[in-house]
Amino acid sequence: MPTITESELIAGVQIVEPTKFGDERGYFIETYRREWFPQGREMIQGNRGNRVAGCLVGLHYHLHQADYWYVPFGHARVVLHDLRQGSPTDGATHVLDLGEVDGGENNHLGVFIPPGVAHGFASLSDMAITYLVDGYYNPADENGVAWNDPAVDADWGLTDPILSARDQANPLRTELDPMFQPHFKLRP
Numbered sequence: 261m262p263t264i265t266e267s268e269l270i271a272g273v274q275i276v277e278p279t280k281f282g283d284e285r286g287y288f289i290e291t292y293r294r295e296w297f298p299q300g301r302e303m304i305q306g307n308r309g310n311r312v313a314g315c316l317v318g319l320h321y322h323l324h325q326a327d328y329w330y331v332p333f334g335h336a337r338v339v340l341h342d343l344r345q346g347s348p349t350d351g352a353t354h355v356l357d358l359g360e361v362d363g364g365e366n367n368h369l370g371v372f373i374p375p376g377v378a379h380g381f382a383s384l385s386d387m388a389i390t391y392l393v394d395g396y397y398n399p400a401d402e403n404g405v406a407w408n409d410p411a412v413d414a415d416w417g418l419t420d421p422i423l424s425a426r427d428q429a430n431p432l433r434t435e436l437d438p439m440f441q442p443h444f445k446l447r448p
Contacts, residue, residue: 311389
């Protein structure tokens with residue numbers, strides 16, 4: 261059974277440390293199970309992104325979609341920021357490293373990200389990230405906030421990141437359209 265802990269900084273974010281089984285042939289890890297997240301919904305789509313060292317993706321957020329991230333190889337610096345109005349952790353930022361941290365063995369951590377929590381990552385090495393989502397891609401639910409927003413105040417581990425045009429154009433938190441401002445909701 262994995263160790264699953266809620267972030268001390270952002271309500272609803274769950275960090276998974278899976279159990280690793282190994283022998284002389286290698287190892288096996290369950291990286292995700294639906295039953296680990298009683299407040300979560302069923303993940304219905306899986307995606308994978310490969311990035312070269314120095315890239316920064318985000319910050320993105322969804323009003324309706326949850327994500328589950330896992331880094332099978334490489335090192336990602338993950339930044340999460342709570343945008344949910346009414347959340348007990350509104351405005352909090354959580355930074356964590358997934359994958360091969362400090363050039364060592366993979367920590368195999370996974371992270372469950374609820375709707376309304378902005379999320380992004382910096383590739384501190386060549387890497388791959390897999391993410392499961394509980395909704396099919398919907399461009400109307402794909403929003404962003406500036407990665408370098410002073411309100412986020414995150415150490416991404418990069419000084420001159422490679423960014424997409426979209427991520428370069430994301431607004432500051434104070435400039436978000438109220439129509440796209442997430443609200444905190446307790447799930448039954």
